[in-house]
Amino acid sequence: MKGLVFTEFLDMVEQKFSAAMVDDIIDDANLPSGGAYTAVGTYPHSEMLALVQCLSKETRLPIPALVKIFGQHLFGRFVELYPAFFHNTRTAFDFLDSIENYVHIEVRKLYPDAELPSFETTRSDNDQQLVMVYRSQHPFSSLAEGLIEGCLYHYQEPAKIDIRDCSQGRGTHVEFHIQRIAA
Known part of the structure; x- marks a missing residue:
């Protein structure tokens, strides 16, 4: 790490x-x-x-609550430290879609030895829902949840997040179902 x-x-x-x-x-x-x-x-x-x-x-x-709070904090710090990652995205879903194929590629340029989780995203429901699949060797899905919440806060987009752990509670393979909420 x-x-x-x-x-x-x-x-x-x-x-x-x-x-x-x-x-x-x-x-x-x-x-x-x-x-x-x-x-x-x-x-x-x-x-x-x-x-x-x-x-x-x-x-x-509880540990998950602390890690989630850290994820929220960390997203805010990423906005300050790496503003270029946010210039071309207008919405939280646009940014979350860009993590695997843009942000992580740029992170690997800066830190070739970085061990990053993988993310797959799928939009549905007339662009009102994003399913984000998190996979990692390490149990940090609560960190990912906090980062997602930090992203939604940054873009000022209220949403409901349903979490489905596909790794028998280990937090290494999790689906985040993010549903936009009308403001």
Whole structure:
């Protein structure tokens, strides 16, 4: 997992909780890296899982909720850090459609060793519904859900998201059925 994800996660923890909480979860997680991350480095996914577990223990909030909140935060940061990804899209569905065949290609140019999930999208219901299929080796569908919610918020498009886990609860193969809601 790219260091950018770790640095943004720790920044979010500091903003939403405290700098002391960041120190506490790093200490509690007993990480091989010691919790020293650079945005361009690559680190084991297991370290992110350990950090989230420690944050859940400290805050008594469920892990999926924390990861989803992080996804919402991370989307906002992507808008700030990579504005070029958003210039050619007018709607949330346009952006979500572009992830696999544009955004991920550009990410791989920047970070050739990035381990990215795959996304397949299908529109239906007169362009009012998007089905987004998430597949990953790692159980981060809650992160994808938060990113989708962050995207909908960014484009100011209310929608209902129904989630179908196709991986027996592992969160590695999930269908997001996103239905636009009339404002």
